Amino acid sequence: MKDAFGTPQSLLVLGGTSEIGLATARRLVARRTRTVWLAGRPSPALEKAAAGLRDMGADVRTVAFDALDPESHEESLGKIFTEGDIDMVLLAFGVLGDQARDEDEPLAAVRVAQTNYTGAVSAGLVCARALQSQGHGSLVVLSSVAGERARRSNFIYGSSKAGLDAFAQGLGDALHGTGVHVMVVRPGFVRSKMTAGMEEAPMATTPDAVAAAIETGLRRRSETVWVPGALRFVMSALRHAPRPVFRRLPL
Amino acid sequence: MPADSPADSRTRASAPTSPAASVPPAAAPPVPSAAVSVSGWGRTAPTTALLVRPRTQEEAAAAVRECGERGGIARGLGRAYGDAAQNAGGAVFDMTGLDRIRVIDTTRTSDTGAPAATVVCDAGVSLHHLMEVLLPLGWFVPVTPGTRYVTVGGAIGADIHGKNHHVSGSFSRHVLAMDVLTADGSVHTVGPGSALFDATAGGMGLTGVILSATVQLLPVETSLMAVDTERATDLDDLMARLTATDHRYRYSVAWIDLLARGAAMGRSVLTRGDHAPLDALPERARARRAPLAFRPGQLPAAPSFLPEGLLGKASVGLFNELWYRKAPRSRTGELQKISTFFHPLDGVPHWNRIYGRSGFVQYQFVVGYGKEEALRRIVRRISERGCPSFLAVLKRFGEGDPGWLSFPMPGWTLALDIPANLPGLGAFLDELDEEVAAADGRVYLAKDSRLRPEMLAAMYPRLDDFRALRAELDPRGVFRSDLSRRLAL
Numbered sequence: 001m002k003d004a005f006g007t008p009q010s011l012l013v014l015g016g017t018s019e020i021g022l023a024t025a026r027r028l029v030a031r032r033t034r035t036v037w038l039a040g041r042p043s044p045a046l047e048k049a050a051a052g053l054r055d056m057g058a059d060v061r062t063v064a065f066d067a068l069d070p071e072s073h074e075e076s077l078g079k080i081f082t083e084g085d086i087d088m089v090l091l092a093f094g095v096l097g098d099q100a101r102d103e104d105e106p107l108a109a110v111r112v113a114q115t116n117y118t119g120a121v122s123a124g125l126v127c128a129r130a131l132q133s134q135g136h137g138s139l140v141v142l143s144s145v146a147g148e149r150a151r152r153s154n155f156i157y158g159s160s161k162a163g164l165d166a167f168a169q170g171l172g173d174a175l176h177g178t179g180v181h182v183m184v185v186r187p188g189f190v191r192s193k194m195t196a197g198m199e200e201a202p203m204a205t206t207p208d209a210v211a212a213a214i215e216t217g218l219r220r221r222s223e224t225v226w227v228p229g230a231l232r233f234v235m236s237a238l239r240h241a242p243r244p245v246f247r248r249l250p251l
Numbered sequence: 252m253p254a255d256s257p258a259d260s261r262t263r264a265s266a267p268t269s270p271a272a273s274v275p276p277a278a279a280p281p282v283p284s285a286a287v288s289v290s291g292w293g294r295t296a297p298t299t300a301l302l303v304r305p306r307t308q309e310e311a312a313a314a315v316r317e318c319g320e321r322g323g324i325a326r327g328l329g330r331a332y333g334d335a336a337q338n339a340g341g342a343v344f345d346m347t348g349l350d351r352i353r354v355i356d357t358t359r360t361s362d363t364g365a366p367a368a369t370v371v372c373d374a375g376v377s378l379h380h381l382m383e384v385l386l387p388l389g390w391f392v393p394v395t396p397g398t399r400y401v402t403v404g405g406a407i408g409a410d411i412h413g414k415n416h417h418v419s420g421s422f423s424r425h426v427l428a429m430d431v432l433t434a435d436g437s438v439h440t441v442g443p444g445s446a447l448f449d450a451t452a453g454g455m456g457l458t459g460v461i462l463s464a465t466v467q468l469l470p471v472e473t474s475l476m477a478v479d480t481e482r483a484t485d486l487d488d489l490m491a492r493l494t495a496t497d498h499r500y501r502y503s504v505a506w507i508d509l510l511a512r513g514a515a516m517g518r519s520v521l522t523r524g525d526h527a528p529l530d531a532l533p534e535r536a537r538a539r540r541a542p543l544a545f546r547p548g549q550l551p552a553a554p555s556f557l558p559e560g561l562l563g564k565a566s567v568g569l570f571n572e573l574w575y576r577k578a579p580r581s582r583t584g585e586l587q588k589i590s591t592f593f594h595p596l597d598g599v600p601h602w603n604r605i606y607g608r609s610g611f612v613q614y615q616f617v618v619g620y621g622k623e624e625a626l627r628r629i630v631r632r633i634s635e636r637g638c639p640s641f642l643a644v645l646k647r648f649g650e651g652d653p654g655w656l657s658f659p660m661p662g663w664t665l666a667l668d669i670p671a672n673l674p675g676l677g678a679f680l681d682e683l684d685e686e687v688a689a690a691d692g693r694v695y696l697a698k699d700s701r702l703r704p705e706m707l708a709a710m711y712p713r714l715d716d717f718r719a720l721r722a723e724l725d726p727r728g729v730f731r732s733d734l735s736r737r738l739a740l
Contacts, residue, residue: 001339004296032703134321135299136298136299136340216674
């Protein structure tokens with residue numbers, strides 16, 4: 001069960017090698033979380049992530065999960081919930097893709113969309129249903145500021161996150177009153193392996209800062225969390241910028 | 252012969268020969284139920300459950316039998332601060348439908364020859380209702396917490412204590428018998444000393460559903476309190492005053508200013524007293540004409556939406572300053588209404604809303620006598636951190652109670668309300684738990700919403716007995732709550 005501050009005792013991370021996912025898990029394990037499920041494609045990295053959390057004293061299990069295989073989600077995720085309540089599901093998988101290549105190779109672009117959006121739709125719905133029958137729990141969805149308005153430089157990734165973001169918002173409304181809380185997290189540029197070698201955007205943040213913001217959001221039962229918080233206002237301005245102006249901005 | 256209670260006029264005929272008994276169960280109207288969001292008085296961590304409202308003991312038994320795989324838990328008026336009376340995804344039995352006062356027996360005498368009385372009532376009867384009915388007859392409930400809006404079932408389940416614990420003990424010490432509905436649907440009538448009774452007193456509803464109880468009453472001559480008020484300049488002064496003179500008062504409590512620092516740390520206002528005897532009322536006072544009238548006043552309810560952060564350090568600091576200054580240095584024999592003395596907050600319905608959407612936690616712990624150093628350390632830490640708490644209360648407990656998970660033990664207990672949105676509060680309270688456990692103390696489960704499960708065994712030495720009895724009586728885990736899941740009770 002979650003405590004009065006929204007800190008979960010059990011956590012399921014979809015995308016078990018995600019840096020933000022693991023930073024969040026570490027932060028929560030340091031507080032109340034004792035049971036962690038890391039769902040991801042079986043790999044040494046996944047096992048290493050599990051070992052790291054075990055060293056902190058958590059009871060960690062890994063489970064094979066592939067965002068690109070939505071047909072398996074019902075079974076692979078469903079069985080986690082039969083073993084006990086999950087207080088929080090963190091939907092943290094996603095790929096950035098390579099904008100230039102993806103524009104040339106439509107199939108590569110589709111994989112970005114399938115991972116970030118289609119995979120999240122099926123996994124999110126499977127988890128939402130399980131949480132609903134528990135009568136409690138949080139579904140935390142990692143969206144991105146890139147989904148707020150499509151930009152020339154990464155609109156394939158951005159559009160997939162836009163779809164995910166809209167899906168999660170709608171799901172949150174659908175689950176309102178069921179005891180399940182859906183929280184959409186919109187980080188800006190996060191310094192991580194996903195963005196390694198890229199030129200940093202203004203207001204760049206870190207996985208740890210995102211994790212801290214998630215913990216605060218859980219306490220406040222927020223529906224939307226921006227990281228850093230000031231991005232809420234920046235993006236609000238950008239969203240309303242006329243397109244001819246927006247197009248010319250160095251973004 | 253037992254005197255009929257005025258409330259008995261509301262008793263519905265339920266003799267086995269009545270025509271209703273011949274109707275097959277399938278035709279009986281369904282027990283009303285609805286899926287609703289449920290939270291404790293602190294309004295933190297709400298979860299959703301099927302709220303079932305049984306109106307008879309038979310319906311309660313049916314609700315327990317049919318509550319499904321996520322189990323059920325009884326709930327009274329929802330004054331437990333944390334998650335003790337919520338059950339995510341399962342059933343919550345709203346017991347307030349069982350609200351009959353069955354018998355008031357005023358013919359008894361106590362061991363010392365003094366008049367005595369008992370009341371037999373359903374578990375869903377509130378202490379407020381008992382007071383309405385009993386006070387005009389010259390009787391009072393044996394123990395009342397800071398609110399009248401708790402049910403008798405809840406009072407036993409949490410084994411509540413009041414300002415008189417140092418002389419009277421907890422509520423269940425005054426319970427002569429009770430009916431408990433266990434997981435198999437059977438009803439057990441148990442008295443003190445039996446395992447089921449002692450596990451249920453303070454058992455947070457996890458041993459079964461309390462259906463009714465026989466409670467001993469306290470004779471009173473008036474419905475007024477004679478109250479002595481004095482100020483203590485700091486924590487040591489307070490502890491010295493309480494230690495030296497507490498035994499002279501039936502009721503005793505100290506309001507403590509936890510925002511005061513330095514030399515003023517622990518400055519407090521002590522209010523202590525007893526039920527006023529008839530001759531304490533002034534000759535021509537209005538109260539003389541109806542000395543047993545029960546007239547709690549009520550202010551408008553707190554609005555349903557209030558912004559966060561209303562109770563910050565500045566506003567609470569100002570309140571505390573005024574509250575301390577307003578109290579007389581010393582005043583004796585002031586007559587106060589029962590509601591003013593015991594239940595000042597009941598005058599503002601829904602006062603829990605003033606903490607805003609994210610709610611508040613109440614932290615109450617006890618450390619034994621001889622562990623005063625731990626108490627000083629904790630008070631110092633709270634005041635240095637500046638927790639904005641305007642409802643901090645210190646009192647001395649008397650002898651411990653037999654309930655296996657009963658909270659009180661001989662020692663000092665401090666209770667404080669803190670807004671849940673205070674950053675870092677969770678970690679801070681965890682540290683205080685360490686101090687409490689190291690001093691062989693414990694925190695109160697009826698108020699808890701955040702304890703680390705690992706701490707429980709150290710705080711409640713009879714936890715294993717409790718778990719063993721539950722495993723025996725309820726192998727399928729029918730009785731479950733968010734509290735029991737969170738703490739693996």
